[in-house]
Amino acid sequence: MPIGGGEAALIRRYFHALTAQRDGVELGVGDDAALLDADTGDRLAACCDTLVADVHFPADIPPEALGHRVLAVNLSDLAAVGARPAWTLLSVTLPEKDPAWLERFSEGFKTLADRYGVALVGGDTTHGPVAVSVTALGWVSDSMGLRRSGARPGDGIWVTGTLGDAARGLELWQGRTGETVSGDPAYLVGRLFRPEPRLAVGQALLGTATAAIDISDGLAADLARVLEESGVGATLSLPALPRSPAFMAEGGTLRHALHGGDDYELCLTVPPSREAEMARLSERLVTPLTRIGTVEETPGLRGEDADGAVSALDPEGYDHFAERA
Amino acid sequence: MPIGGGEAALIRRYFHALTAQRDGVELGVGDDAALLDADTGDRLAACCDTLVADVHFPADIPPEALGHRVLAVNLSDLAAVGARPAWTLLSVTLPEKDPAWLERFSEGFKTLADRYGVALVGGDTTHGPVAVSVTALGWVSDSMGLRRSGARPGDGIWVTGTLGDAARGLELWQGRTGETVSGDPAYLVGRLFRPEPRLAVGQALLGTATAAIDISDGLAADLARVLEESGVGATLSLPALPRSPAFMAEGGTLRHALHGGDDYELCLTVPPSREAEMARLSERLVTPLTRIGTVEETPGLRGEDADGAVSALDPEGYDHFAERA
Secondary structure, X not given: OOOOHHHHHHHHHHHHHHEOOOOOEEEOOOOOOEEEEOOOOOEEEEEEEEEEEOOOEOXXXXXXXXXHHHHHHHHHHHHHOOOEEEEEEEEEEEOOOOHHHHHHHHHHHHHXXXXXXXXXXXXXXXXXXXXXXXXXXXXXXXXXOOOOXXXXXXXEEEEEOOOOHHHHHHHHHHOXXXXXXXXXXXXXXXXXXXXXXXXXXXXXXXXOOOEEEEXXXXXHHHXXXXXXXXXXXXXXXXXXXXXXXXXXXXOOOHHHHHHOOOOOOEEEEEOHHHHHHHHHHHHHHOOOEEEEEEEEOOOEEEEEOOOOOEEEOOOOOOOOOHHHO | OOOOHHHHHHHHHHHHHHOOOOOOXXXXXXXXXXXXXXXXXXXXXXXXXXXXXXXXXXXXOOHHHHHHHHHHHHHHHHHHOOOEEEEEEEEEEEOOXXXXXXXXXXXXXXXXXXXXXXXXXXXEEEEOOOEEEEEEEEEEOOOOOOOOOOXXXXXXXXXXXXXXXXXXXXXXXXXXXXXXXXXXXXXXXXXXXXOOOOHHHHHHOOOOOOEEEEOOOOHHHHHHHHHHHHOOEEEEEHHHOOOOHHHHHOOOOHHHHHHOOOOOOEEEEEOHHHOHHHHHHHHHHOOOEEEEEEEEOOOEEEEEOOOOOEEEOOOOOOOOOHHXX
């Protein structure tokens, strides 16, 4: 899932070296999904994400939510390259045979898969500590796809939906006293457990957005990857970060919105000449699209507060290995 | 990896239900790899296998061997449908950052990947209990591919290489007293740690073999799946099962050859009219191909011993969940 900081270094060092020379790999290790020349007009997009209990999800997550979530995070990677999802492969590791768990897990997976017409074409169950792994395959009808490396100075920085909900939802879930939560906390927990992959936005912005990434580790951390790969910097308008009413009502802070992971919204860069399209697209797709900043030549990520004061932002998103180093 | 017994039932019950209706899925959950219509002349083959420490490999396996093995078992699935491998995605879960381990793991993975021109196009590292997961993608230049369901009465049953080596190798590895093993035991352990995917055989037998499977759970268990999916039975000639000199010298038994898993040889069914091609193919590919039995109408799997006595064989291969049920 997250490819940044300590993990990004590991992947660069070891996994890039594994990429044998081969024609047809147009976008390989290190972006949200690979783009592969399948000798058709379209490009094949491929990605995989493994979710481990107590690392990527609370061990007491409802199985339906886990089924939804493991598929959603992969579809989100496809969304981030502008792909139409087609097929998935699923690997489930469980400590013991548990039909009731699998039934509930499958229900969550299937409901989301059906919504996007995605077919599960390969399956693998093993026993071991709880983990689930999905590979998602899809098609990109544009030779370039959306990638992380195309942001240019002057581009606007946009996000879908609202930020920080999932991070605040996780805190509320972990701090709950009863079996479940309701009201605004339930909305926030739902954003954690059942993220909605922004597939329609990704597909619609092919040829329009100059770069894209899905927000798994937090806005600052993921945007920093786009900036680094594009060789640019940016300033965010902190008051512009979109926050949901439930988030505001339930103690969400700027820290959650900037650094909270797991929202699986898209962050995109769009040239000024295409900004007029964004409002129409937002209306057509019934998806909030908010301009939150501007790409600049000066490297680094900065935030401008309501008083116009600008300060450097540390992209301190969640990183699996870095946090333990 | 293994899809049989308890695991096969789980996959049938839960995963088949997850397969949304979608055009282009020509072979879905339950075979070695999925075959997908990519709107090209060829079919896209996709498979994924997760290996968990102490379940699929001894925790003290050398990292190079694990890197080789996790790729090999996936390439073996592609071999079993007759595919040419193209791309892989790799997910590595480790309890902590361990550059030395990753370096050695990568070396084993890369050596095998380079041999077949396979490109790693997606990577994911997370922390958690040791597990590695690979998705392999390839192309099948035949609209049918090799599948498990095509065996017909009268077909000969063939296997590549020798049987039981890996199972005996595992015993020798686990029972060793020093740090390493040498001589014949080393050969057998090498068969466990570094199985060779029979890609050339699978590709060469497209259009010739009527069914194929790779032997991960043991000859009897895997062949039983072919027979069940094809609605037929078979009798094996037990003395004909190919066994290596090292296997004979190091205490290998009929039980290992029939029921030992992890060899990743191919088991294929071939019509009598095509048998003449097998010797030529064996010579051309420098790969032993041995006829070990005959497909019959009568369901079930039987073994004929050197005296001509026939008895039923229980396909008792390794099954992750069944053995714990």
